[in-house]
Amino acid sequence: MTLRFLGIISNTPVNDSPTIWLDEATGDLVIQSYRADEETIRQAQEVGSIPGHSTDVPPHEVMIRLPAEMLKYIPRPDEGTAPTEDQ
Numbered sequence: 404m405t406l407r408f409l410g411i412i413s414n415t416p417v418n419d420s421p422t423i424w425l426d427e428a429t430g431d432l433v434i435q436s437y438r439a440d441e442e443t444i445r446q447a448q449e450v451g452s453i454p455g456h457s458t459d460v461p462p463h464e465v466m467i468r469l470p471a472e473m474l475k476y477i478p479r480p481d482e483g484t485a486p487t488e489d490q
Contacts, residue, residue, distance in 0.1 A: 404426055404428055404429075405426070405427045405428055406424040406425065406426055406427070406433060407424060407425045407427050408422070408424055409423045409424055409425055409432075409476040409477075409478070410422070410423055410473065410475070410476035411423075412470055412472055412473060413472065420435070421434075421435060421436040421437065421469065421470055421473055422434075422435045422436075423435075423473055423476045423477070425478060430478075432477065432478075434467060434469060434473075436467040436468060436469050436470070436473070437467060437468045437470075438465060438466070438467060438468075439465075439466040439467060439468050440468075443466070443468060444460060444466055447466065
């Protein structure tokens with residue numbers, strides 16, 4: 404696995420730093436961000452996803468809240484690669 408740093412939230416304190424990387428081998432995004440609070444999880448469960456699909460968060464998964472500012476770092480297939488922090 405080769406990770407490429409894509410970006411970090413601006414003006415981030417040392418111990419509070421949503422960050423995003425790209426796994427260049429698979430195209431997966433690796434995201435460090437805020438754990439969704441119980442109210443957010445409850446609302447997501449109420450909204451649901453597709454019929455018949457569980458809304459529970461399995462023990463091997465976590466629901467995160469990604470700050471809107473971080474969206475600029477997500478690669479778009481039609482744009483090639485996402486900008487990095489220094490772009």
